[in-house]
Amino acid sequence: MSWRVAVVAELRDETDTARTLALDIADWSGHTAGQHVDVRLTAPDGYTAVRPYSIASGPGQQRVDLTVEIDPNGEVSPYLARDVTVGEQLEIRGPLGGWFVWRPAQTEPVQLIAGGSGLVPLMSMLRARAATDSSAPFRLLYSVRRPEAMLYADELIRAGKLEDVDVSLTYTREAPPGWPHPVGRLDAVRLEVETWPPSVAPTTYICGPTAFVEAVADLLLAAGHEARRIRTERFG
Amino acid sequence: MSLISRGFSGRRRSSDPNLPPGQYLTEDFPVLSAGPTPRVDLDDWELSVTTETGDVHRWDWAGLQALPQDEPTVDLHCVTRWSKFATDWRGVSLDTLLADVETAADYMLISSYGGYTTNVPLEDLLDGKAWIAHTYDGEPLAAEHGGPARLLVPHLYLWKSAKWVRGLTLSLEDEPGFWETAGYHNYGDPWREQRYWGE
Numbered sequence: 254m255s256w257r258v259a260v261v262a263e264l265r266d267e268t269d270t271a272r273t274l275a276l277d278i279a280d281w282s283g284h285t286a287g288q289h290v291d292v293r294l295t296a297p298d299g300y301t302a303v304r305p306y307s308i309a310s311g312p313g314q315q316r317v318d319l320t321v322e323i324d325p326n327g328e329v330s331p332y333l334a335r336d337v338t339v340g341e342q343l344e345i346r347g348p349l350g351g352w353f354v355w356r357p358a359q360t361e362p363v364q365l366i367a368g369g370s371g372l373v374p375l376m377s378m379l380r381a382r383a384a385t386d387s388s389a390p391f392r393l394l395y396s397v398r399r400p401e402a403m404l405y406a407d408e409l410i411r412a413g414k415l416e417d418v419d420v421s422l423t424y425t426r427e428a429p430p431g432w433p434h435p436v437g438r439l440d441a442v443r444l445e446v447e448t449w450p451p452s453v454a455p456t457t458y459i460c461g462p463t464a465f466v467e468a469v470a471d472l473l474l475a476a477g478h479e480a481r482r483i484r485t486e487r488f489g
Numbered sequence: 490m491s492l493i494s495r496g497f498s499g500r501r502r503s504s505d506p507n508l509p510p511g512q513y514l515t516e517d518f519p520v521l522s523a524g525p526t527p528r529v530d531l532d533d534w535e536l537s538v539t540t541e542t543g544d545v546h547r548w549d550w551a552g553l554q555a556l557p558q559d560e561p562t563v564d565l566h567c568v569t570r571w572s573k574f575a576t577d578w579r580g581v582s583l584d585t586l587l588a589d590v591e592t593a594a595d596y597m598l599i600s601s602y603g604g605y606t607t608n609v610p611l612e613d614l615l616d617g618k619a620w621i622a623h624t625y626d627g628e629p630l631a632a633e634h635g636g637p638a639r640l641l642v643p644h645l646y647l648w649k650s651a652k653w654v655r656g657l658t659l660s661l662e663d664e665p666g667f668w669e670t671a672g673y674h675n676y677g678d679p680w681r682e683q684r685y686w687g688e
Contacts, residue, residue, distance in 0.1 A: 254685050258492065295491040300499045303511055303570060328500050328513070336496045344492055349685065351671035352523050463520045467633055470525035480525045480603060487520050 256293060256344045257281075261337055262316055267404045270323045271370060272334040273309060275316040278345065283312050286381035287354035287374045287458070287486075290319070290347030294329060304329040307373040307460075307486075308348065309405075311380030320404060322370035353458065353486045357385040361456055364449045365393040366469055368461020372404050374486065375460055379418060392419040392455075394447045396439055396465065399427035421447040439465075441472050451477040460486040507564060509679035512572040518634065519571055523667065526632050527603035527653050534637050536621065538657045540592045548586075553638070556581045559620055563643035565650075566679040578641055580622035583614045586657075594659035598666060599640055602653040607666035608675070609642060609649055611659065618644060621654060646677040646684070 263275035289307045304327075310318035321333040337343070355363065355378040363382075365375040372395055382391055397403050409420050423443060428436045434443060449455040457473060459466050466487045473483060508514060531550045538546040548556070559582045565573045597614060600606045613619070622641040623630055630636035635652025642649045648668050669675050674683035682688060 254687060293491070294494045294497045294499070296497050296499050297493050297495060301491065302499050302513070305569060332494070332497050341494070342492050343494070349672065463633070467526060474525050480527070483525050485522065485524055487522070
């Protein structure tokens with residue numbers, strides 16, 4: 254698999270610490286929702302660093318969007334989320350990953366559960382569904398630290414583009430005024446209320462930090478969901 | 490010739506000869522797995538070896554512990570690009586496990602509690618190159634890292650070191666496992682950067 258040149262066509266700040274890079278990639282053959290690409294940076298002295306980033310855009314879009322959350326201890330993410338400029342060229346290869354994906358041919362109910370920037374590959378699935386007139390029932394449960402940390406807030410809530418998707422939020426540090434639910438880690442009660450029950454036999458995609466994914470997957474198993482229908486992607 | 494990102498300097502530029510190409514060092518122990526973490530009770534735990542003729546050898550937890558134990562210190566290399574040096578393990582060498590197993594097989598398919606599978610040539614598992622590991626850093630191996638026991642094949646990318654190992658099937662034919670059929674390399678040598686299919 255060879256490296257290709259991607260041109261940064263547009264930059265969009267999503268939050269104070271996350272930015273979307275819209276890339277033009279010559280001869281891009283498309284991707285499946287949930288896949289990622291490797292991004293390679295080369296310093297002037299020849300030093301290179303490669304990191305995987307999930308694709309946020311749906312398949313079939315002209316540009317490939319990557320949303321990069323800054324890891325303060327990271328080597329690559331601060332550069333991509335702060336320093337990159339429009340017109341700059343990056344090297345990428347992919348798309349990669351054949352397991353944590355959703356295909357429009359899937360018609361079963363789908364449960365998406367995101368922790369923080371783990372929303373990115375799930376957003377690609379939501380966009381893929383919207384673009385293909387899929388009638389697969391989708392629900393999203395999205396855990397964020399605080400309201401300002403929410404990615405794609407306009408698209409998820411205000412613009413109503415996903416009006417037939419049940420989007421639920423949970424806040425771990427700070428909630429908007431008047432928020433009716435407890436603030437803190439997702440617990441079994443909230444998880445049960447906000448997700449498809451085991452009787453619906455959804456395919457569940459969980460993405461987020463390791464501790465979040467471990468905790469949520471354990472709660473789902475305890476609630477009676479089948480392990481084989483739960484797909485996970487973890488980072489950190 | 491690579492594209493240069495002028496504003497990018499990077500940090501970890503020490504060229505450690507023990508670090509395979511494209512990897513970076515971490516002190517953490519990140520977790521990568523495709524589904525929920527299986528929780529296996531030691532009373533129910535079992536490891537089997539099945540030969541190409543259908544002979545089955547079984548060990549329960551006490552049986553595994555009764556075998557001669559090794560204490561390898563090895564470097565780990567994950568395909569997601571982190572490497573971790575000098576990790577301390579305790580477990581049973583596959584040389585010990587397979588000592589009384591009659592086989593003409595060239596390949597092994599490793600299967601796990603939870604359904605994961607991976608394939609490794611048998612010669613990569615013998616002569617002190619692989620273990621069934623149950624202790625990490627002096628403690629029982631945590632479930633998210635593959636406990637009660639995982640395969641440890643440190644000279645290949647870490648997805649080959651199947652967590653929650655349950656069965657080893659010897660075969661005359663190579664049969665790709667879970668990630669190997671999902672786009673990852675069939676062999677997975679970190680020093681040749683065999684990350685994806687076709688590399």
